[in-house]
Amino acid sequence: MTACSLNSPFLSSGKFRYLGNSCWINHSFSNPIRSLTYRFYLGSPRFSSAIRAEAAMEGQQIESVNIGVNPSMKLLFVEMGVGYDQHGQDITAAAMRACRDAISSNSIPAFRRGSIPGVSSDQMKLQIKLGVPQPLQQFLDIERVKSVFPYGKIVNFDIVDGGLICSSGVLVEEMGDKNDDCYVVNAAVYVGY
Template sequence: MENLLFIQTGFGVDVHGQDITKASVRAIVNAIHTNSMPGIKNLLPGQDLNNMKVNIKLAVPCDKEKLDIERVKKEIPYGTVTVEVMDGGMKTSSGIFLEDKEDKNDLMYIVNASVETGY
């Protein structure tokens, strides 16, 4: 990405089920769904949203190999999307084990996201 225009940040939690993809998707939603970029089309080449480049950075506490990158990318409706995954986030106790919520243990997963937008 040669021209960085916006950086949005968020975090997501999967309290039960220990699903790193669910926590990651929630982090991206948290980052992008409270913002509006009404003038972005005017800044992009050809004034086309599909010319946008979006780089998602995810800091995950574990289970990198279980992260569904394609599912994560689907949260971004336009442009070319790349995903970087790094160590970070947090695993901490939810305080309760709920078998009916598909818990494997009592941990909740917390993921941090940075969504960079430009062209």
């Protein structure tokens, strides 16, 4: 059994619970709303010094979704973006903005100039991963989101729980608002060949 130990005055009064290769700590503040649960993943023997911590409010459990890169793709880089829809409550618009944000500040001359021997822009592959609030995933128009990408073959399109629904602070009926919700989507675009 692996022992969990932390040298942190902030966490030293927490309660520990061992679960396989992870250690759970429940740290209670004087205010129960600020009670936190931390999960520490103990690294494999090869990476024993690597510890990743995730924090969640007590009562919630955050699990990493590890959707790897398509094995048929040689990954070159990952672009990330965030998209919002403040008026109109259109989750597809937020997702399209997230994808545009991810790709808009990049130029990929390697595919057009032949910098990668034997590889052209016709062989570019994309894997799209979107973090979308779970209750809105059913309303996402994937084909409209795919239309954001000017070239490259999309080999995977993954939607995971993520993003955010928050208040924009105002309801503007002239802009199509049904309420004051603002939708936020996160995007990761994996580019390879």
